[in-house]
Amino acid sequence: MKKLETIFVTLNSWALILMLTAMALIVGANIALRYTSSHSLSWADEAARYLMIWMTFAGAGLILRIGGHVAITNLQDALPMMGQKILRACLVVGLLIFFGFMVHVGVQYAQRMQFQVTPALRIPFLYVYAAMPVGFGLLIVHLLLIARPFITAGAFKPMNGADSATPMPGGARG
Template sequence: MKKLEHIIVVLNGWALILMLTAMTLVVGANIALRYLTAHSLPWADEAARYLMIWMTFGGAGLVLRMGGHVAITNLRDALPDRGQKIMRGAIALGLLIFFGFMVYVGIQYAQRMQYQVTPALRLPFLYVYAAMPVGFALLILHLAFIAYPFITAGSYKHPDGDDSETTHLPDSANG
């Protein structure tokens, strides 16, 4: 199971790196062409926008594993240890339900958009809106991997995925 988790984290990270690289190259080429030839690529802004959408949804799960999303912990901190575990369990369950709902809604939305095409690239919007269900499915996967240590100890995975070292966020970082 740990090997599968490591593979998913590495593939997710490399996908983000490749998308960021592609976005950088497209925008950089467009800027260079605009200043060197007074012409630009008509599809560059659109491609960069859609890559940014995919990076946002695709990276949310990696941020979740490290506790990087905004959290307000005043109520949780006021509870005794057992109450904190129950609250963290309820939060994890609530997130799982929400993420599952968003996968369902995202699939429906992407299917509705499959016959419309983007203005410049002429891609079906299905490929753009597919970022939503894919991203939320990744969030479910990452949540499944971190749920137990989060619920029991309030800790998150270390950025390199090593279980021997977990990250406890200080109260000031959680709001």
Template sequence: MKRLEHIFVVLNGWALVLMLSAMAVTVGTNISLRYLTSHSLPWADEAARYLMIWLTFTSAGLILRTGGHVAITNLQDSLPKTGQKLLRAGIVIILLVFFAFMVHVGWEYAERMQYQVTPALRLPFIYVYAAMPVGFALLIVHLLLVARPFITAGGYKRLDASGTDSNVFPGGANG
């Protein structure tokens, strides 16, 4: 199971690297063409915008698994250990329900937009709006993979120097 999780995380990371690289190459090429030839690619800004949308939604799961999203822990810190675990379990359940709801809403919205096309690329908007359900589905998978250490000890997953997952706990107590 750990190997599948590692492959999943690596593939998610490489997808982000490829999208960011494509965005950088597209924007860089467009800037170079604009200054060297006084002409630009009519689709470059649109492609970069849609790649940014996909990057935003598909990177949220990797950020979630490392504890990178904003968290206010005052209530949790004031509770006894059992209360902390119950609160974190409740947070996981609420997040799972919310993420599932957003997959549903995102898919419905993407389906409604499937007959409209983008102005420059002429792509059906379903490909742009599919970033939302895909991103929230990735959030569900990442949350399920880190839920146990988060609930039991408040830990997050981190990639260590060797590229393997390790648990990191607040306050520096690694386990």
């Protein structure tokens, strides 16, 4: 299971690297063309925007793994250890329900947009709006993979092979 998790995280990371690289190359080429030939690529801004949307949704799960999203820990810090675990378990269940709902809504929205095309690239908006259900699906998988250590110890996965998770305020780990 650990090997599958590593492969999953690696593939997710490489997808983000490829999207960021593509966006940088497109924007860089557009800037170079604009200043060297006084012409620009008509589709560059649109492609960069859609890549940014995909990077946002696809990268949210990786950030969730390390506790990088905004969190208010005042209530958790005020509770005894068992109360903290119960609160974190409720948070995980609530997030799973919300993420699942967003996958459902995202699929419906993407399907409604499948016959409209983008102005410059002329691709169906389905491919743009698919970022939402895909991203929330990735969030579900990432959350399920970190749920046990998060609930039991308040710990998130370490970043870049670090030995231990970053401690959270109040003695919990995160």
